[in-house]
Amino acid sequence: MKKANRATLIGYYRTMVVIRRFEEAVEQLFARGVIRGTTHPSSGQEAVAVGSCAALGKNDYITSTHRGHGHFIARGADPRRIMAELFGKSSGYSHGRGGSQIMADFRLGFLGSNGITGSGLAIATGAGLAMKLQGRRSVVLCFFGDGAASQGTFHESLNMASLWKLPVIYLCENNLYAMSSPVAETVSVPHIAQRAEAYGMKGVIVDGNDVLAVRDAVAQSCFRARNGNGPELIECKTYRLSGHSRGDPRIYRTREEEALWHQRDPILRFRTWLIDNGFLDKAEAKKIESGAARIVASAVRFARTSSDPDPDAMCRGLFA
Amino acid sequence: MKTMSYTEALREALAAEMKRDDCVILLGEDIGRYGGAFGVTRSLLDRFGPQRVINTPISELSFVGAAVGAAMMGMRPVVEIMFMDFITLAMDPIVNMAAKLRYVFGDQARCPLVIRTVAGGGRCYGPTHSQSLEAWFVHTPGLKVVAPSTPADAQGLLISAIRDDNPVIFIEHKMLYNTKGPVPVPACRPVPFGRARRISRGSHITIVSWSWMACQTEIAAAMLREEGIEADAMDMRTLSPLDIEAVVESVKLTGRLLIVQEACRTGGVAAEIAARVFEAAHDYLNAPIRRVAGPDVPLSASPVLENAAMPDAERIVAAAMELVNFR
Numbered sequence: 001m002k003k004a005n006r007a008t009l010i011g012y013y014r015t016m017v018v019i020r021r022f023e024e025a026v027e028q029l030f031a032r033g034v035i036r037g038t039t040h041p042s043s044g045q046e047a048v049a050v051g052s053c054a055a056l057g058k059n060d061y062i063t064s065t066h067r068g069h070g071h072f073i074a075r076g077a078d079p080r081r082i083m084a085e086l087f088g089k090s091s092g093y094s095h096g097r098g099g100s101q102i103m104a105d106f107r108l109g110f111l112g113s114n115g116i117t118g119s120g121l122a123i124a125t126g127a128g129l130a131m132k133l134q135g136r137r138s139v140v141l142c143f144f145g146d147g148a149a150s151q152g153t154f155h156e157s158l159n160m161a162s163l164w165k166l167p168v169i170y171l172c173e174n175n176l177y178a179m180s181s182p183v184a185e186t187v188s189v190p191h192i193a194q195r196a197e198a199y200g201m202k203g204v205i206v207d208g209n210d211v212l213a214v215r216d217a218v219a220q221s222c223f224r225a226r227n228g229n230g231p232e233l234i235e236c237k238t239y240r241l242s243g244h245s246r247g248d249p250r251i252y253r254t255r256e257e258e259a260l261w262h263q264r265d266p267i268l269r270f271r272t273w274l275i276d277n278g279f280l281d282k283a284e285a286k287k288i289e290s291g292a293a294r295i296v297a298s299a300v301r302f303a304r305t306s307s308d309p310d311p312d313a314m315c316r317g318l319f320a
Numbered sequence: 321m322k323t324m325s326y327t328e329a330l331r332e333a334l335a336a337e338m339k340r341d342d343c344v345i346l347l348g349e350d351i352g353r354y355g356g357a358f359g360v361t362r363s364l365l366d367r368f369g370p371q372r373v374i375n376t377p378i379s380e381l382s383f384v385g386a387a388v389g390a391a392m393m394g395m396r397p398v399v400e401i402m403f404m405d406f407i408t409l410a411m412d413p414i415v416n417m418a419a420k421l422r423y424v425f426g427d428q429a430r431c432p433l434v435i436r437t438v439a440g441g442g443r444c445y446g447p448t449h450s451q452s453l454e455a456w457f458v459h460t461p462g463l464k465v466v467a468p469s470t471p472a473d474a475q476g477l478l479i480s481a482i483r484d485d486n487p488v489i490f491i492e493h494k495m496l497y498n499t500k501g502p503v504p505v506p507a508c509r510p511v512p513f514g515r516a517r518r519i520s521r522g523s524h525i526t527i528v529s530w531s532w533m534a535c536q537t538e539i540a541a542a543m544l545r546e547e548g549i550e551a552d553a554m555d556m557r558t559l560s561p562l563d564i565e566a567v568v569e570s571v572k573l574t575g576r577l578l579i580v581q582e583a584c585r586t587g588g589v590a591a592e593i594a595a596r597v598f599e600a601a602h603d604y605l606n607a608p609i610r611r612v613a614g615p616d617v618p619l620s621a622s623p624v625l626e627n628a629a630m631p632d633a634e635r636i637v638a639a640a641m642e643l644v645n646f647r
Contacts, residue, residue, distance in 0.1 A: 061393075063389075094424045094425060094426070095426060097423060097424045098424045098425075102420075102424050104425045104428065104429065105428070106392075106425075106428040106429065107428070111389070111392060112425065114417075115416070116412055116416050116417075119385065119412055119413065119416060119417060121382070121385070122381065122382040122383075122384070122385020122386050122388070122389065122413060123385055123386070123388055123389035123392070123413075123417065124389060125382060125385070125386040125389060126385060126386030126387055126388060126389020126390040126391070126392070126393070126397075127389040127390065127392065127393050128389075129374075129386055129389070129390050129395075130389070130390040130392075130393035130394060130395045131393070133345065133371060133390075133395065134393075134394070134395075152379075152381050152382070153381055153382050153385060156377070156379035156381060156382030156383075157382045157385075157386070159377055159379065160376065160377060160379060160382060160383065160386065163377070164374075317422065317423055317426065318422065318423050318461055318462050319422060319462070319464075319485075319486045320422050320429075320430050320431075320432075320485035320486055
């Protein structure tokens with residue numbers, strides 16, 4: 001891990017903790033039946049979300065996945081409006097029409113999370129094409145999971161983006177399982193990053209539980225993409241600490257394996273590193289953690305007290 | 321007015337809109353030097369360059385998805401899907417993204433995307449190069465669906481489609497490319513969506529159709545006239561939005577409705593028109609609503625089998641005569 005200025009590092013830590021508290025709250029609210037539908041928590045993958053968003057500029061763009069709360073929060077979204085969307089309220093990012101998997105804020109350059117695995121890869125490719133045609137220096141960061149690396153969009157998009165030298169960073173969050181399927185059962189090579197070679201682009205493997213390593217890798221890829229060198233594929237090795245979605249019994253993996261990854265928890269690791277390197281003491285850390293809990297509690301309050309969408313308006317807004 | 325082919329009319333519309341708006345780009349397989357499988361984009365690469373006329377790999381799923389992404393970022397992509405059968409490969413970005421963006425993401429999102437594609441039989445191309453799949457898209461809220469039958473409408477509706485801020489499925493027909501007709505010049509007159517075009521006026525029976533079947537209907541109407549039957553015939557032109565009011569008004573005068581569709585019968589657009597007319601005007605009907613449609617089987621490559629499956633003017637006339645004689 002490289003050094004950087006203290007406020008920035010603490011900012012990363014705060015955002016990571018907010019994401020974790022947010023996901024924990026969401027899981028509890030689902031368990032209690034307060035919110036309905038489905039959700040895909042990103043606990044354990046905070047270093048990927050925060051590290052990669054930290055490498056982007058404000059004119060850059062992101063496409064996200066079904067597991068997108070963390071990406072959205074890391075990009076600066078308002079946790080209250082995300083929570084309200086999960087509650088199906090009109091104050092939610094999609095006014096209750098999208099739910100956990102479908103939210104966007106174009107002003108933040110967040111072009112949407114996506115309920116279809118791999119769908120975002122093609123969207124990101126097109127956004128990259130637009131950047132190139134419009135002569136803009138923005139890059140597009142495309143999050144996807146190890147499961148999406150088996151979709152046609154992955155292979156087709158990498159091929160096109162490489163042919164056309166598009167400024168897109170394809171960032172794979174390899175959390176080792178596509179729902180219940182271990183990556184070794186669905187991916188034909190040991191590392192998804194190896195597939196970059198087939199498309200004539202650079203592939204990078206990163207410790208996805210090291211927020212600064214993720215940030216630095218994404219920053220380097222962005223630099224090259226921004227300067228016309230085309231797309232790159234980054235594979236962040238990580239682990240989702242919770243189930244795939246609500247109600248996942250996790251029969252496909254052992255509690256021992258989970259315990260091992262809990263020891264590699266990106267938040268605990270970064271916390272220890274910050275304290276060891278004198279950027280943070282335990283009292284400050286506690287303060288940040290209780291601050292994050294307050295942010296999430298306020299999001300839940302906001303969502304709970306927001307109004308429901310109006311069924312009479314259901315048929316409006318289909319067309320521009 | 322100038323006489324030109326359906327193909328030329330489409331090309332003129334593309335060229336005019338590309339000249340008018342730098343955001344208009346073309347994407348598709350073999351649309352560059354080759355000019356597209358049916359020649360619609362011929363010469364456009366030379367006129368507008370490879371930044372505007374983008375030859376894609378054979379990756380329908382992702383170049384349509386990319387077109388959605390580019391449209392979200394302010395471009396106005398016009399995608400060519402070589403045969404409508406291949407649109408099956410791109411259903412995700414069309415149905416799950418393009419059609420839903422505005423509804424879910426609200427005012428911030430816009431998807432000005434045109435997907436031009438080629439439907440229909442008549443050329444013995446067989447089961448996977450001849451389908452008429454318009455019903456799937458009419459069944460998807462958030463899409464507009466266009467199926468012009470004349471060069472003038474092809475041009476005017478394509479201009480409207482490109483200027484529209486919503487995703488439009490623009491269905492051409494392989495039997496229409498060489499047909500000729502008068503087209504306004506210079507190419508700048510958009511034809512509005514949601515208005516049927518009257519093929520012939522009459523009070524004995526209403527006949528509605530679209531695309532290649534509208535041409536067959538026009539022939540059928542002339543044949544019926546010789547039998548003393550005046551058909552009120554309409555080309556729907558756009559299937560979403562659908563000018564159901566025009567059909568209902570006509571049925572109120574004629575009391576008889578015949579709907580002609582090339583696609584297989586079950587779950588087709590003809591069924592939707594029949595249901596809406598019945599809901600709005602059942603009191604006026606003097607005979608059951610009838611459909612002339614393709615059979616519920618894949619279209620065969622054999623000329624004999626294909627011909628047996630495709631509705632044509634004779635079959636339209638026969639069905640119309642039965643309806644008119646219904647007591």
